[in-house]
Amino acid sequence: MADPVSDLSGRTIFITGSGGVLGSTYVRRMLAAGAHVIASDLPGARADALKALHGDDPRFRFYDLDVSDEDQVTGIFQRILADGWQPNVVLNNAAITGELLMGAGKPFPDFADISVSDWERTMRTNLTAPFMVARQMDRDIVGKWPCTLINVASMYALNGAHHKIYDGMPFKNFSAYGVSKAGVHGLTVWLAGYWAARGATVNTIAPGAVFNNHSEEFQRRVGELIMAGRMAKPDEIADAMLFLSSPAAGYMTGQMINVDGGFSAW
Numbered sequence: 478m479a480d481p482v483s484d485l486s487g488r489t490i491f492i493t494g495s496g497g498v499l500g501s502t503y504v505r506r507m508l509a510a511g512a513h514v515i516a517s518d519l520p521g522a523r524a525d526a527l528k529a530l531h532g533d534d535p536r537f538r539f540y541d542l543d544v545s546d547e548d549q550v551t552g553i554f555q556r557i558l559a560d561g562w563q564p565n566v567v568l569n570n571a572a573i574t575g576e577l578l579m580g581a582g583k584p585f586p587d588f589a590d591i592s593v594s595d596w597e598r599t600m601r602t603n604l605t606a607p608f609m610v611a612r613q614m615d616r617d618i619v620g621k622w623p624c625t626l627i628n629v630a631s632m633y634a635l636n637g638a639h640h641k642i643y644d645g646m647p648f649k650n651f652s653a654y655g656v657s658k659a660g661v662h663g664l665t666v667w668l669a670g671y672w673a674a675r676g677a678t679v680n681t682i683a684p685g686a687v688f689n690n691h692s693e694e695f696q697r698r699v700g701e702l703i704m705a706g707r708m709a710k711p712d713e714i715a716d717a718m719l720f721l722s723s724p725a726a727g728y729m730t731g732q733m734i735n736v737d738g739g740f741s742a743w
């Protein structure tokens with residue numbers, strides 16, 4: 478009999494923001510575990526790299542999708558279903574992250590100088606978009622076959638940021654990020670009870686600090702706050718994500734899994 482933890486052959490997994498450091502790791506690991514993977518992201522270099530890596534795999538599909546665009550989100554599952562794929566795992570992974578802003582050369586203003594439009598842009602992508610994806614899942618999938626939603630929070634969802642470790646760093650932890658990630662878990666616990674009778678589960682994963690070419694100094698500072706003493710490798714977050722995507726997580730709903738090397742447990 479197939480092992481429910483490591484065999485994802487019965488899973489068709491839809492992922493937003495699939496081209497990032499974690500998303501691309503999930504895609505690679507889920508394909509290796511036998512899943513069908515429906516990846517999506519904004520058009521651009523990250524999407525192109527993902528398609529170049531997996532485009533020949535018949536268990537991989539890619540859709541351009543801006544999760545902040547209501548019309549695009551409203552149509553996404555109908556497009557996928559029309560193409561003959563039936564997602565039973567949905568992963569709300571796309572987000573505006575500090576590393577993404579740094580890569581785009583965006584400044585990190587002091588809290589007093591944050592504009593409402595910048596705040597709302599982060600909220601739109603990190604919190605309203607997961608709501609829109611979940612709402613569309615409710616309309617198009619929930620109740621038709623068993624399914625699960627995984628929302629992605631952060632170690633900075635339910636814990637405050639340690640502001641001092643960002644002194645002099647090219648990127649900062651910004652307020653709207655942590656607030657949006659706390660909200661994502663609110664969506665999880667609200668939906669868990671709402672969907673239970675229709676055979677759908679929903680959980681949150683809260684990754685810790687994942688190494689993505691951070692400086693030695695940043696690794697040292699953040700490492701001192703983590704019981705494990707170091708940043709995570711993307712594959713260590715993927716291990717938990719694969720479990721949540723698998724039939725082995727079938728009795729879990731409304732929960733948050735912290736994969737943070739003990740950061741949140743001090």
Ligand SMILES: NC(=O)c1ccc[n+]([C@@H]2O[C@H](COP(=O)([O-])OP(=O)(O)OC[C@H]3O[C@@H](n4cnc5c(N)ncnc54)[C@H](O)[C@@H]3O)[C@@H](O)[C@H]2O)c1
Nearest residue numbers: 494496497498499500543544570571572577631684686687
């Ligand atoms: N890397 C970490 O240390 C860490 C820690 C905690 C939580 N997380 C969370 O994990 C998830 C993945 O993070 P990552 O490190 O891979 O980030 P990343 O910055 O490498 O990737 C984010 C991805 O989201 C996509 N994206 C941004 N806006 C979008 C939009 N409007 N529509 C569609 N896609 C959009 C980007 O194109 C990118 O591919 C995020 O939700 C992030 O908040 C990451």
